Amino acid sequence: MTLTRGAQAALAVLVVGLICRLFGGSVEWLQSWPSVFVLPVTDWINSGVGWLLDVFKPIARGMSWLLGFPMSWVGTILGQTPWPLVIGLTTALGWHLGGLRMAALGGIGLGFVLLSGYWAEGMNTLALVAVSVPLALLTGLAIGIFAFEYPRVKGAVNAVLDVMQTVPTFAYLTPLLVLFGFGPVVGLIASAIYAAPPMARNVLLGLERVESEIREAAVMSGGTRLQRLFLVELPAGASQIMVGVNQSLMAALSMVIIAAVIGGFQDIGWEVLLTMRKAQFGQSFMAGLVIVIFAIVIDRYSATLAGPRQKRDRRVTWGIVGVGVVLAVMATLVGSNAAEISAFDKVAEVVDTSVGAFTAANGAALDSLKNGTMFFGLLPLRIGLSDAVLPFTWGFKWTVTHSLVLYGIAIALACVMAMRGRLAAGVVLVILVGMVEVGIAQLPWPFVLAGAAALGWVSSGWKLARLVVVLLLLILLSGLWDRALLSLYLSGASVFACALVGGLLGLWSAVSRTAWMIIQPICDLLQTIPLFVFLIPVLMFFQIGEFSAFLAICMYAIVPMIRYTRHGLTSTPEEMIEAARSSGAGKWQEMFEVRAPYAAPTILLGLNQTILYAFAMLVIAALIGTTGLGQSIYLALGKADVGLGLTAGAAMAILALVADRLVQGFAEERRKALGL
Template sequence: MSMTRGAWAALVTLIVGVFCLSFESQLAWLIKWPAAWVFPVHDWISSGLGLVLGWFKPLARGLSWLLSIPMDGVGWILGETPWPIIIAAVTALGWRLGGWKMAALGAVGFGFVLVSGYWAQSMRTLALVFVSVPLALLMGMAIGILAYENPRLKSAVNVVLDVMQTVPTFAYLTPLLFLFGFGPVVGLVASAIYAAPPMARNTLLGLERVEHDIREAAIMSGGTRRQQLFLVEIPAAATQIMVGVNQSLMAALSMVIIAAVIGGFDDIGWEVLLTMRKAWFGQAFLAGSVIVVFAIVIDRMSGALATQRKQYDAKVAYGLMALGVVAAFVLRVDPADIHWMDGIAASVDASVGSFTSSNGAALDSIKNNAMFYGLLPLRIGLDQAVLPFTWGFMWQPAYSLYVFAGAGILAGLIALRGNLAAGVMVAIAAIILETGVADLPWAFVLVGLAALGWTSGGLKLARLVVILLLAIMLAGLWERALLSLYLSGASVFACAVIGGLLGLWASVSRMAWAILRPMCDLLQTIPLFVFLIPVLMFFQIGEFSAFLAICMYAIVPMIRYTRHGLVTTPPDMVEAATASGATTWQMLREVRAPYAAPSILLGLNQTILYAFSMLVIAALIGTTGLGQSIYLALGQADIGLGISAGAAMAMLALIADRLVQGFAEKRRAALGL
């Protein structure tokens, strides 16, 4: 039997794991990273960055004052403008972009905001978005143009954008808080930073896709390089750039609650945060619904700008605006006096209370079973999780031998069938399950991930994996990193299984996709924080609630990419399989699934990144690990801990991203794509 690279990697990992467990008592330094090998990275970052930021602090405070002027101005305009005019303006814009359907969406959406009783807070949120998004668009477009005009900088710019998108938002809030001080402006700056990368990527992508003939025509016209860029190439790339505008708007809106954590701004984000902390789930649900409505309206309208659609009659838009002005004079009702949905919030509280009291035992059973028989064994291993209180018996050392022996027999049978790598992976899975992710030997994890990197992308990727993991260990964050890996890994596995099955269902049933598609669209427009509200309603604070919130947010890419890969199989391949007499199941297994593998891996990649993004937000409801460290650092204004923990989280996400991308590229090459 020839040994593939994957088989060698798995075998080396297994040997290291067996060695570590066999000599656990004699070589304890192979199990737990020694404290003597930890450097005071937190202190170095705190002192060094604190000194550097101290130099820029006066400039930042001056910039904070300057930024507060447009923010206060926009907030005043939105706050003082009568609500009928604002609703009419949104309705008119919707008409121009998408006709009566888009107009109705704008009118109904902002009408809901009005009757929710959160009109003033919502206008402050819009002020934050209206000021932060132009900053993000300017920064993003400048970065994209810079990378396009200087190809040597492209790789460096991509690395910077990767870091900006993988570093958790809470991590860079700490230095921003130090620079700009407590208040709404720091939330404004954080939103602009978070929303800039999508614009930069789409600007670069759009410019690179400009047709060669258009560039040649611009050159032959005799224009300067600046004229070619701004008068020809950027307009030609406008469609892709508008996609960046759409994504930047959604990114900025998703930051409103996170900004409220440090902004202390009486906006809708602060209302969600405050009501969640007080366990007023009805009000939290109502305020969260306002953010979802904003997200849907902004997503649909900005998305319409990214497509070449006709603009509807401007006269109708002017008529709607005139109707709004007339209504403003006739309907002199203060929006603060409109609380039509308070009863709904109270009804939600009563319904949730009644449901949880009536079904408390069932809900507790779901949560406890998932924790005791799923999450807990994965975190601390069967040898510690199996107790008389939960499993009805005490785990004995002999049971570990039974697990390893059973796994060894199964691994041997799989290897004899010709798949040595899969067989060895079964034995590795047994080690992980018996030991627990949080207690895995660092040498085993280091060698295992490096071997996986070697299999995926060669020595270069393996070297990157080793460097990044050693950096986490030297910073003293290894145990917290393992806890983050455990929860994100469990969530990604659940999303991969459930999302993959749903994507498969959607690929073979049009009715299934008709049901799943709007649900996926809705989940992708909901800001991260809002996912915490429903899980808190029914399962309270805890690790299981965090697990559910991560799964709800991260499952959509797996569904979409699985379905897309399965339904885009080339027709000639399908015809050839049909002519050979393949059944539907054989067609799916032998033709569609292998061809869809790159797309499914891309969905897995996105799911992993989504899980890491949500992991930090979930720290608010009971998770441990790096996310909790980042959140605590924000509350303590500990720049060193915030930056180092955030960097560690970004390193883990970067490792996962590169590993999956490597396997996807190998699969594309095998398919000749």
């Protein structure tokens, strides 16, 4: 019998796992990477980068001083402008961009910000965004044009952009803190760096999609290269470039909130962080809602720039502005100050009281949910059944006999699957059982390397397998392997939960329009909420801990799985559906035998996005009690340890990059199998 590539890879990994399991107790290096081979990468970076930072620190401090001026000017303008005029201008812009509904969104949204009592903090946040976004857009535009004009560097530019988008956000902050010092300018620069890659990618994509006929017409008209680029090609790709503007705005807003950790600036991010630390969940909830309002308004306004817009009556636009001016004059005359307006103080008190009452009344149920998930789900995945199953939690102690019975059942099922021609699936089942029995955080390093290499070989061949092994070896050499496995465990558990629940919700949305009408606005809302805000609801009910981090990651990462699953299942060509129906296929046969196989590449791309989202949120979740690389990055930030921050950030980026390449490989293989 000829073994398939998948069966060969699975058997090789199984052999490596058996060797590690049988001899790991006597041969220590099979279980743990020898400490003699651990390189002091953190110290090298600190010593190597230290002098570099010292050289550039005066330049950086000068830039910080210069950037402080525009930020101060914008902050002063927004802070001193009467609130009716700001709301009027926002409402008028909404009317100009999208009509009545958009105008109502802007007016009501900023009205809520005013009544929340966070007007001054909100204007400070908008000042940071207003200064950082132009920097990000100009940088992204320059990078995108450079990569388009010089195709030889396109691969390198894309690789740099991949790294910038996979390196955790907190990792940016550590070297920036050392260079630019403590203050709001650090948040501004971090936001610009984080928001530039989406703009660069969309500029490059927009220029590549310009039709050849347009380019030829520009050449025939005798224009210079700069004229053709700025007068023809960039305007022709404007729709795609505007998508980049939207994404950059949202990225900048999200990063501004995160940068509040070291900014010390009186903005909304700082308010959220401060109230969370004081366990003032009512105030934290209100401040979080302000962030959500800003995110929704900015997202909706900027998204309209990417598509066609109807012309609006300019008289209405100027009429709204005029009303704002009149109300601003009246507010100034009567001495109305936005800082004195706070209509929701009692709401915050009610939230605190309600949360306290709810947790007091349902504390046993909440603890049962948290402890049940930890003891019977997360903990066995982390340290394995052999260590997690105890009389205190499960009612009995796991013994060697239990392991033998578990492996016996798994082997029996694998034999049945092999007799049915599913040898690879049977071997994978045995491997998964062994991983659960041992625990992801305690997996031997040779087994992890062999498993990752096997996945790379099956999905894309030896080139990806070698790349995966080399990247993971870098983590081993850095001495961060144990922390990397902890991050892999929590992100893996979150991705599995998102894939299961998100896949089911996507399936439900695909078969029911009513379900999609309910789920779609929830997905839209979750995608506009900055990462930081997801911590608030889980802290309200479950306090600090790994379970809270798990929930926050799942809330943030589940949306791509829902959207891509539904999109894949509903985009099957009609001719395939008609052929299935004419052959007598039922509704569910059509779904699982026709739509699902065709949707597999799209669903895998959704899984890929879910993985990247989970890693992004993993570092933010370090604020509420995770272990692993995220905690190391956060600790490095507190100590201003550039070496540890960069090393741990690079390790996190490597894990995300490996997962990204593996899933993309399987998606591409599936597309080729379908002839797409």
